[in-house]
Amino acid sequence: xxxxxxxxxxxxxxxxxxxxxxxxxxxxxxxxxxxxxxxxxxxxxxxxxxxxxxxxxxxxxxxxxxxxxxxxxxxxxxxxxxxxxxxxxxxxxxxxxxxxxxxxxxxxxxxxxxxxxxxxxxxxxxxxx
Amino acid sequence: xxxxxxxxxxxxxxxxxxxxxxxxxxxxxxxxxxxxxxxxxxxxxxxxxxxxxxxxxxxxxxxxxxxxxxxxxxxxxxxxxxxxxxxxxxxxxxxxxxxxxxxxxxxxxxxxxxxxxxxxxxxxxxxxx
DNA sequence: CTTGACCTTCCCGTGACTGGAACCCCCATT
DNA sequence: AATGGGGGTTCCAGTCACGGGAAGGTCAAG
Numbered sequence: 001x002x003x004x005x006x007x008x009x010x011x012x013x014x015x016x017x018x019x020x021x022x023x024x025x026x027x028x029x030x031x032x033x034x035x036x037x038x039x040x041x042x043x044x045x046x047x048x049x050x051x052x053x054x055x056x057x058x059x060x061x062x063x064x065x066x067x068x069x070x071x072x073x074x075x076x077x078x079x080x081x082x083x084x085x086x087x088x089x090x091x092x093x094x095x096x097x098x099x100x101x102x103x104x105x106x107x108x109x110x111x112x113x114x115x116x117x118x119x120x121x122x123x124x125x126x127x128x129x
Numbered sequence: 130x131x132x133x134x135x136x137x138x139x140x141x142x143x144x145x146x147x148x149x150x151x152x153x154x155x156x157x158x159x160x161x162x163x164x165x166x167x168x169x170x171x172x173x174x175x176x177x178x179x180x181x182x183x184x185x186x187x188x189x190x191x192x193x194x195x196x197x198x199x200x201x202x203x204x205x206x207x208x209x210x211x212x213x214x215x216x217x218x219x220x221x222x223x224x225x226x227x228x229x230x231x232x233x234x235x236x237x238x239x240x241x242x243x244x245x246x247x248x249x250x251x252x253x254x255x256x257x258x
Numbered sequence: 259c260t261t262g263a264c265c266t267t268c269c270c271g272t273g274a275c276t277g278g279a280a281c282c283c284c285c286a287t288t
Numbered sequence: 289a290a291t292g293g294g295g296g297t298t299c300c301a302g303t304c305a306c307g308g309g310a311a312g313g314t315c316a317a318g
Contacts, residue, residue: 004264014265019306033314035265044256051254056229059305069251079250080242087237090230097223100185104216113209121208122198125180127173133295143296148275162283164296188274259318266313275303282297288290 001038010046017046025049025063057086130167139175146175154178154192186215 007014020026021036026045028036038046048069052062064082068074110120136143149155150165155174157165167175177198181191193211197203239249 002265013307015307016305018266023305033265034267035314047256048254051256053305054229055233055254056226065251065254068248069255072246074246074248074251075244076240076246076248076250077242077244079248080237080240083233083237083240083250087230087233090226090233094223094226094230097185097219097226100183101216101219101223104184104212104219108209108212108216111205111209111212113206115204115206117201117203117205119197119203119205119208121205121212122194122203125177125184125194126198127176127180131296142276144276145274147297152274162296163298164283182274261318262316264313264315266311268310269308270310271308272304272306277300277302279300280298282295284295285293287292 001043003036003038006038006043006046009043010050012046012050020046020049023059025059025066055086056090057082061086130172132165132167135167135172135175138172139179141175141179149175149178152188154188154195184215185219186211190215 001009003014003017006012006017010017012020017026018036021028026042026049028038028042031037045066048066049062052065053059057065061082065079068079068082107121107124112118130138132143132146135141135146139146141149146155147165150157155171155178157167157171160166174195177195178191181194182188186194190211194208197208197211236250236253241247
């Protein structure tokens with residue numbers, strides 16, 4: 001299978017697939033003409049990577065998770081550890097964003113949004129309590 | 130005032146302040162020895178930028194907001210527009226992250242986290258429904 | 259034989275900084 | 289006068305996970 005087909009099948013852009021090869025996440029074969037040739041196991045890996053990335057795992061996490069996936073003797077504790085660390089990061093980010101949303105939401109609500117210059121948003125940014 | 134003092138006063142790293150000068154957000158004077166000299170209005174601007182960045186505004190948004198801040202004839206509608214667009218982005222990101230958290234949370238809960246290899250997290254990433 | 263859709267590599271750009279090297283400046287102490 | 293330390297300066301490279309685009313090779317159809 002060529003990269004275009006794999007892209008269609010996995011939903012990953014061809015650029016991304018090439019990048020994943022570059023950094024050693026997937027190792028397709030090569031045809032005589034230099035084209036990449038993907039086996040079904042490569043497609044499977046790429047789907048795995050796509051799902052892991054969609055859950056927000058970093059590339060390095062993906063590498064770790066792939067290694068665990070392929071290690072039949074893994075301990076699920078190792079997987080869970082990676083996932084829980086990532087979950088904690090997600091939750092931290094959600095908390096940050098919620099704080100921003102609250103502050104910004106109040107400011108937006110307080111702003112008249114008309115053609116006059118008075119603006120609580122700018123007042124807040126300018127340091128007015 | 131030198132950059133170290135400004136850094137202490139604004140909480141922004143000196144590197145960041147230099148970067149902000151680089152991209153034209155702030156224009157400190159220069160002493161004979163080449164040192165940057167910050168006036169109180171520069172410090173004020175930097176505080177403004179720090180607060181805007183803390184609310185997650187992009188640098189380009191900050192540039193826009195600063196311009197509005199300094200424009201006495203602004204319409205608050207223009208400020209509100211920028212803020213609302215950013216708020217929408219924040220909310221979209223929160224929604225994404227909440228979805229990730231929910232999925233990942235369930236998977237983590239379902240994972241035994243022991244020394245056996247069976248792992249619902251990897252099963253899900255591997256494409257098992 | 260040509261067209262057009264693929265494929266290849268390579269290099270640059272993204273956003274908002276951060277780290278580090280190499281060097282200058284000023285003040286205080288020995 | 290030399291030295292040491294704590295400022296400051298510039299510039300270059302790296303981050304993360306790609307995306308855009310150029311320049312060129314390959315393949316199947318008309």
